[in-house]
Amino acid sequence: MKENIKEVLLSEEQLQTRIRELAAQLSEDYAGKDPIFVGVLKGVVMFFGDIVKRIDIPCQIDFMWISSYEGTESKHMTVKKDISEDIRGRHVVILEDIFDTGNSLDFSYKHLLEKEPASLKICTLLDKPERRNPAVTLQADYVGFTIPNEFVVGYGLDFNEFYRNLPFIGVLKPEAYQ
Numbered sequence: 763m764k765e766n767i768k769e770v771l772l773s774e775e776q777l778q779t780r781i782r783e784l785a786a787q788l789s790e791d792y793a794g795k796d797p798i799f800v801g802v803l804k805g806v807v808m809f810f811g812d813i814v815k816r817i818d819i820p821c822q823i824d825f826m827w828i829s830s831y832e833g834t835e836s837k838h839m840t841v842k843k844d845i846s847e848d849i850r851g852r853h854v855v856i857l858e859d860i861f862d863t864g865n866s867l868d869f870s871y872k873h874l875l876e877k878e879p880a881s882l883k884i885c886t887l888l889d890k891p892e893r894r895n896p897a898v899t900l901q902a903d904y905v906g907f908t909i910p911n912e913f914v915v916g917y918g919l920d921f922n923e924f925y926r927n928l929p930f931i932g933v934l935k936p937e938a939y940q
C-alpha cells in the first residue's frame with residue numbers, strides 16, 4: 763500500500779499539531795453555545811475523532827452520509843443517511859475531510875440550512891481551492907491545510923475505498939490510479 767504513495771504531504775505529527783490548534787479555536791469560538799459537530803461520512807472519520815476529542819467545551823456529535831451519482835446531464839447528490847439530532851436553533855459546525863470542487867459541501871450545507879440551525883459553519887481539514895467549481899460561492903470558516911491540486915489519500919481519504927487507514931496524508935502515484 764505505502765509503495766503507491768509518491769510523497770507524504772502531511773505527516774501524523776503535522777496533522778495532530780494543526781488539529782489541536784483548530785480544536786482550541788473552536789472551543790474558544792463556541793464556548794457557551796453547546797455546538798453540534800456534524801461529520802460528513804466517510805472521509806471525515808479520522809479527522810472527526812481526533813478533533814472532537816480535543817474540544818474541551820460541552821458539545822454533541824452527529825453524522826450524515828451523502829452520495830453522488832452521475833445523471834444524464836450532471837452529477838446529482840442524495841442524502842444516504844441524515845443526521846439524527848434536531849438542530850433547529852442550534853449552533854452547528856460541519857466537519858469535512860476535503861473541500862475540493864465544493865459540490866458536496868454545498869449540498870450538505872444547503873441540506874442542513876433547511877433545518878434552521880441558529881448558525882451553520884464549515885470546518886474542513888483540507889482545502890484544494892484550485893479545483894473549486896466557480897458556481898460554489900461557499901467558503902470554509904475553518905481550514906486545516908490548503909493543499910495543491912493533487913489527488914491525496916490516507917487519514918480517511920480514499921481512492922476506490924482503499925487507503926483510508928493510512929495514518930498520514932499522501933499523494934498517490936499516478937500509476938496507482940491510471
Ligand code: IMP
Pocket residue numbers: 805859860861862863864865866867912913914915919920921
Ligand atoms: P467535492 O469535489 O468538494 O464535492 O468533494 C467530493 C468528495 O470527493 C470529497 O468529500 C472526497 O471524498 C472526494 N475527494 C476530493 N478530492 C479528493 C482527493 O484528493 N482525495 C480523495 N478524495 C477526494
Ligand code: MG
Pocket residue numbers: 805920
Ligand atoms: Mg471519497
